[in-house]
Amino acid sequence: MRNYLAQLGNIKPTAEFKLITLLGEDLPGAVTVVPLRGNSGLSCNSTDTEQDEDKHAYRFSLAGVQLKFSAVAKPRGGLTIPAKGVGGDWIIKLPAQNYMHVPENEFAMMQLASMIGIPTPEIRLIALEDIGGLPEMGMLAGGSALAVKRFDRALGGRRIHVEDFAQVYNIYPDKKYEGVSFGNIANMIWILTGENGLKDFIRRLTFTILIGNGDMHLKNWSFIYLDGKTAALSPAYDMVSIIPYIPNDKLALKLYNTRHMQSISMEVFRKMSQKSQLPQHFVLQIVRDTVDEATTLWKENYRHFELSAHSLQCIDKHIKEIRL
Numbered sequence: 001m002r003n004y005l006a007q008l009g010n011i012k013p014t015a016e017f018k019l020i021t022l023l024g025e026d027l028p029g030a031v032t033v034v035p036l037r038g039n040s041g042l043s044c045n046s047t048d049t050e051q052d053e054d055k056h057a058y059r060f061s062l063a064g065v066q067l068k069f070s071a072v073a074k075p076r077g078g079l080t081i082p083a084k085g086v087g088g089d090w091i092i093k094l095p096a097q098n099y100m101h102v103p104e105n106e107f108a109m110m111q112l113a114s115m116i117g118i119p120t121p122e123i124r125l126i127a128l129e130d131i132g133g134l135p136e137m138g139m140l141a142g143g144s145a146l147a148v149k150r151f152d153r154a155l156g157g158r159r160i161h162v163e164d165f166a167q168v169y170n171i172y173p174d175k176k177y178e179g180v181s182f183g184n185i186a187n188m189i190w191i192l193t194g195e196n197g198l199k200d201f202i203r204r205l206t207f208t209i210l211i212g213n214g215d216m217h218l219k220n221w222s223f224i225y226l227d228g229k230t231a232a233l234s235p236a237y238d239m240v241s242i243i244p245y246i247p248n249d250k251l252a253l254k255l256y257n258t259r260h261m262q263s264i265s266m267e268v269f270r271k272m273s274q275k276s277q278l279p280q281h282f283v284l285q286i287v288r289d290t291v292d293e294a295t296t297l298w299k300e301n302y303r304h305f306e307l308s309a310h311s312l313q314c315i316d317k318h319i320k321e322i323r324l
Contacts, residue, residue, distance in 0.1 A: 001068065004137075026070055026088075029152050030161035030228075068093050071131070071147070079147055080132030089153045092131060095142035099245045101308055103146035108305035109211050109239045115301070116293045118204055119235045122149035125306065151224065151235045161225045162234050166218040176217040181254040183276040185221060190278055192223075192231045200233050202269075202283050206290040207239070209261050212318040214242040214249030243318045244311040265323045291324045 006013040009022045024033030070088030071079040079090055096102045107125045114120045124147040128134065131145060152162045165185060166176050182205055190198045208216045215238070224234035242249045250259035256272040258264060269287050273280040298319060302312055 028162055028164075030159035030225075032159075069134075070150075074132065078130040078132065079126060089150050089157075091148045091150055092126075092134075093146040093148065094128075094137060095140040095145065097138065097140055100141045101144075101311065102240065103142060103144050104306045104308075105244070105311060106146050106238070106240045108307050109213070109241055110236070111305070112211070112294065112297060112301070113204075113207055113236055113239050115297045116203065116207065116290060118207060119200065119233075120239075121151045121235045121237065123147065148237065161228065162222045164219045164222045168223065169218065171218060173219060176219050177252050180218060181256075182251075183254075183256060183272045185253075186272070186278055186283075187276040189233065190276075193233065195282070197233055198278065198282070199286055202286040203290045204233075204236055205255070206287050206324065207294055209251070209255075209264055209324070210291065210294050210319055210322055211239070211241045211315060212243035212249060212261060213240055214246065214261075215240065215252055217252040220252075241311070241315050241318075244308075244314040247314070261318075262321050262323065269324075287324060291322075295319060 002013050002019070005022060006015070006019065009018070011018040011022070013019075020033050021035045024035075027033065069092045071090045071092045072088045073090065074080055079092060093103060093106070103125060107123060110120050110123050125144050126147050128140075128143055128145055152160045154160055165180070166173060168188070169180050169184075171179055186198065186201055186205075189201045205216075220238045222234040222237075223231040225231060249261075251261060253259070255264055256268050256275065258268065266284060266287065269284055270280055272278075273283045298316075302316065305312070307315075
């Protein structure tokens with residue numbers, strides 16, 4: 001995504017401040033970054049300064065494995081990507097270029113998460129041909145995209161602030177798998193959001209283990225500030241089963257002393273709760289309830305999900321191997 005946007009803006013991918021100039025009008029959350037007119041204070045080489053900003057570059061700043069664009073709903077259905085990419089209230093996540101059917105995978109896992117009570121945004125699985133203004137992205141592994149309603153935008157375009165946990169812990173994105181454990185996050189959520197927030201977090205963490213999502217790193221957990229000042233967990237996002245693509249994948253962060261999903265037991269959650277100063281009985285009961293609900297609903301519904309036979313087999317095998 002960085003290389004694509006830099007090419008459209010005629011700047012180098014490493015030119016951080018020029019990228020901020022290009023993307024700053026539609027950042028996640030309520031922050032807007034704009035250049036100081038007439039005195040940028042930047043020291044750039046001639047390649048950066050000789051080219052004016054491309055007024056029609058697609059501005060969107062969410063990173064990740066999949067290419068993402070901000071979009072708006074068409075009056076008669078479907079979505080369209082505005083020429084400047086600003087003001088959209090949906091996120092379009094395109095198919096990956098090297099992993100098959102990632103949008104279908106995420107759509108199914110988000111549906112299952114919603115079934116067990118995890119807060120999720122509105123989502124749609126949409127054919128690429130129904131997306132207006134889509135740029136040519138080369139070969140993609142599939143014909144559908146995932147559309148996710150932005151929870152950091154309200155009616156009328158009002159911006160709602162969010163911050164991911166890499167921001168919370170002041171950790172740079174390239175260190176998003178390091179330095180913080182799930183126990184650290186649980187403790188912070190318990191202190192700042194109380195019983196309801198902790199319940200939501202433990203349910204999501206248990207679900208992450210059950211579906212084999214090895215990519216729930218620090219940037220895939222966020223606080224949202226609906227009133228501008230009170231922290232709560234944002235709706236869940238980026239819930240994908242990684243197991244069909246990376247067999248035996250590990251957790252993105254440590255849970256007590258392990259990242260191996262198959263080795264996580266109730267005892268691991270008990271020790272994590274003790275170390276993180278959480279109410280042990282409460283945490284363990286949420287884990288049990290989540291396992292019971294998720295496994296039952298998976299058995300009842302997995303045939304209805306738009307997943308390949310390979311993905312279904314891999315996810316089902318993984319769920320049966322979890323020791324919780």
